[in-house]
Amino acid sequence: KYQYLAYGRVAEQLSDSDMARLAHAIAGKDDGLLVALDVLAMYLHEKEAGPDVAAVVRELMPKVPLAVRRHHQLDFSFKLLIGNCMASPAGQASAKALLQSLRAGFADHTLSSYDFEDAISALFAAHPIAALDELVDTSDNHPRCFIRTLSIEDAHGKNPLANVPLETLISWCRSGDPERWSLLADSIPAFTEGEDQHLAWTDAAQELVRQSPEPIKVIRALVRRLAPMSWSGSRATIMSKRLPLLDAIESALEGEDLAWLGKFREDFERQIERERAWEQQERNPGDNSFE
Numbered sequence: 336k337y338q339y340l341a342y343g344r345v346a347e348q349l350s351d352s353d354m355a356r357l358a359h360a361i362a363g364k365d366d367g368l369l370v371a372l373d374v375l376a377m378y379l380h381e382k383e384a385g386p387d388v389a390a391v392v393r394e395l396m397p398k399v400p401l402a403v404r405r406h407h408q409l410d411f412s413f414k415l416l417i418g419n420c421m422a423s424p425a426g427q428a429s430a431k432a433l434l435q436s437l438r439a440g441f442a443d444h445t446l447s448s449y450d451f452e453d454a455i456s457a458l459f460a461a462h463p464i465a466a467l468d469e470l471v472d473t474s475d476n477h478p479r480c481f482i483r484t485l486s487i488e489d490a491h492g493k494n495p496l497a498n499v500p501l502e503t504l505i506s507w508c509r510s511g512d513p514e515r516w517s518l519l520a521d522s523i524p525a526f527t528e529g530e531d532q533h534l535a536w537t538d539a540a541q542e543l544v545r546q547s548p549e550p551i552k553v554i555r556a557l558v559r560r561l562a563p564m565s566w567s568g569s570r571a572t573i574m575s576k577r578l579p580l581l582d583a584i585e586s587a588l589e590g591e592d593l594a595w596l597g598k599f600r601e602d603f604e605r606q607i608e609r610e611r612a613w614e615q616q617e618r619n620p621g622d623n624s625f626e
Contacts (some may be wrong), residue, residue, distance in 0.1 A: 347378060351385025354378055358391050368399060369409070376412035384419045392420035397432035402445045411456035422461035430462045434469035456495040463499045467507045471496075472515065473523055494524045501539055504544055516547040518554035526580060534580055542585055551592045554584055558599060564605065571610035578603065 349357065354375070362371035375392055385391065396416060421430050437455070448455065454487030459466040496504070496519075504523070508515045523539045540557055547553045561577045563570060581600050590594055 347382075351376070353385045355385075355387035355391045358388070358395070362391075362395055362398075368395060371395060371415065372399065372412055376415050379415060380417050389420040389423075389425075391399075392416050393426050393429040396421065396429055399433075399434065399436075401436055401440055401451075410451050410453045413451065414457040417457035417461055427462055427465060430458055431465045431469070434458055434466055438469050452493055452495070456493065456498075459495040459499055463503050464507060466495070467499075467504075471518055472511065473518065496523050496539075501542055504539060504543060508543070508547070513548060516543055516549065517552040517556040519543060520553045521560070525557055525560050526577070526593060534577055536583055543586065550587060554587065554592075554596070558584075558596070562605065569611075569614055571607050571614055574603070574607045574610065578607070603616060 358371045358375050361367045361374060364370075372392075372395060373518065375388065375395075378390070396413075398505060416425075417430070417433075420426060433454075437448075437451060439450055456468070457468070508519060520540065520543050523543070524537050525540050526534045527537050528534055536557070543553045544550045544557075558581065561574065562581065563573050566573055578600075581596065581603075585593065585596060
């Protein structure tokens with residue numbers, strides 16, 4: 336019965352302390368937690384959070400039953416509440432708890448990262464080191480880099496790491512296991528399109544290669560991303576457009592590593608031709624020349 340408070344700006348005139356008390360009371364009701372967050376998100380839609388409301392959001396967010404599916408835009412509400420109430424040092428513990436809940440849900444497949452794209456981006460913006468620790472780094476209990484499912488070929492062009500400062504990414508790599516360099520290469524925006532429509536490696540990709548103690552591992556992670564895992568139009572055309580990216584990293588290699596890149600290029604070119612032949616067969620199913 337409190338859901339109506341989230342609409343029509345019913346609660347916008349409440350003071351910071353009154354809104355905090357109301358939200359806390361709603362959250363204590365049966366099935367009231369998500370309603371309370373709905374109300375808080377609408378309350379903060381065009382205003383900054385006061386100290387009492389921010390404290391309530393930090394208290395309630397880690398308690399949210401993330402597996403619940405509702406009609407409202409939970410991801411959007413999370414994004415607004417994280418950015419407004421959890422970006423300060425005071426919100427770090429709450430953000431970390433929320434990140435751990437997300438990671439656990441991704442691990443047991445009760446959650447999909449695509450349902451929380453905006454929230455994950457907001458968490459990376461607010462507390463990038465905590466987000467890198469939980470969603471990019473691996474551990475004995477969670478050996479998988481979960482953010483990779485969002486970043487490799489996101490259909491909407493989003494990448495939660497896109498706005499993390501490069502110096503933060505490099506510092507995080509240096510502070511942990513050497514594997515972090517290649518994990519990050521698997522997760523960052525790897526290439527970008529210029530005004531001339533030609534592709535180039537991003538600054539982040541190039542810097543990982545330059546600064547990694549084992550650049551070949553970073554390069555191998557980067558070039559594996561040239562073949563799209565999801566796409567629209569011709570996959571062969573997309574791959575052909577990405578092929579010149581290999582030229583840009585040849586100068587960083589020598590000896591066995593350079594030979595490996597040459598072999599990769601040959602395999603990649605053959606894969607392009609197979610894709611092109613398959614696409615031709617799909618367009619002309621009566622053509623039996625496809626092998």
